[in-house]
Amino acid sequence: MSDYNELVNIDIAGKNILIREDLNVPLENGKIINDARIRAAIPTIKYALSKGAKLAIISHFGRPKEGEFNEKFSLRLVARRLSEILKMEVFFEDKPLDVKSPEYKNNITLYENTRFLNGEKSGDSKLAEKIAKNCDVFVMDAFGSSHRKHSSTFTISKYAPITCGGLLLMNEILNIEKIFKDPKKPVLAIIGGSKISTKLNILKKLITKVDAIIIGGGIANTFLLSSGYSIGKSLVEADMVIDAKKIINIAKEKNVSIPLPKDVVCESSNNSFIKNTNEITDEEMIKDIGPKTSTIYKKFIKEAGTILWNGPVGVFEDALFENGTKDIACSIKDAKALTIAGGGDTISAIEKFINIEDLDYISTGGGAFLEFLEGNELPGIKIIKKL
Ligand code: ADP
Ligand code: MG
DSSP: OOSBOBGGGSOOTTOEEEEEOOOOOOEETTEESOOHHHHHHHHHHHHHHHTTOEEEEEOOOSOOOTTOOOGGGOSHHHHHHHHHHHTSOOEEEOSOTTTSOOOOOSSEEEEOOGGGSTTTTTTOHHHHHHHHTTOSEEEEOOGGGTTOOOTTTTGGGGTSSEEEEOHHHHHHHHHHHTTTSSOOSSEEEEEOSSOGGGTHHHHHHHTTTOSEEEEOHHHHHHHHHHTTOOOTTOOOOGGGHHHHHHHHHHHHHHTOBOOOOSEEEEEETTEEEEEEGGGOOTTOEEEEEOHHHHHHHHHHHHHOSEEEEESOSSOTTSGGGOHHHHHHHHHHHHOSSEEEEOOHHHHHHHHHHSOGGGSSEEOSOSHHHHHHHHTOOOHHHHTTBOO
């Protein structure tokens, strides 16, 4: 039995269904450049339509000033794309939801950006009540916004007769939980990125759950410093050295491997060169893992039963420092393990070096994915939990 109230277990024929999606796709020069988030919402929408429900869809889009309409942040283009993908008319309603509640006259209507509405971000009750008016069921499906306690992601559940999780949200929960619930061992986490401060809570959680953690990117610099290495001018968070040490100590206690880089790619005077980690001079800046380290990391990836990846292990945006992240991505592609990844820059790296389909699961959430991994109860998930 599921711990959650799920859309698939509710009779929605002929009902008014309010669905919160995360349709916050990237735009460039007024064009949608990646519609992955729209496509991710399709299963829930198609499912609800197939059951004969009438749909009102709500979402935020970008970061407009609250309380003001701004054409740049309008969902109109998204409605059009949604129409194209569904091959049916999607009505677009630009009247603000705090003025006019959804009326469910059409099969499917997308409403204008929830972040134009006063009170959305503070989780205002009056606004939530307005939006929920006339709905029979509220479907929370916006995993990417589930860490927000906003009016349309959280408060609204107080006013909807029934609240449940959509297919996308349930799929995210099911897949991410695979890392913790009876995973195939050994479990390997690869945690990179620029700042340890943004990943510290995840590391603290993972250290008690996994068999090995590969630490890369700027985060590795702080670990190297905490282990007594000189790291020159590399990006570092000196106030996190104590935390890094604590993690290394817990790892020793729990027998978790944390293989730190043996060699790295450095930058100095606009040149790049490979150095052993114990030979970094004051002028050098670590920007990637080196080939010896890659070989060691590849072995961990090859032998793992489950792999979680968040955070590039180098400044992969620059061709001089992309090899480490490229090696990780390619080994993950070939791995026999169950592979799960998430994070905005991690997904960019995956798209650059391999394909999204090469992994078993890629989360649509950035911040929400990280908070879920930390073990936090996310507001947008709390509301669909059975009491
Ligand atoms: P994600 O979005 O996948 O969670 P992060 O935002 O934590 O990942 O980190 C990605 C960024 O980390 C990239 O822009 C990359 O350039 C940077 N990075 C990786 N390694 C280093 C390094 N050695 N020094 C500085 N920045 C780094
Ligand atoms: Mg990022």
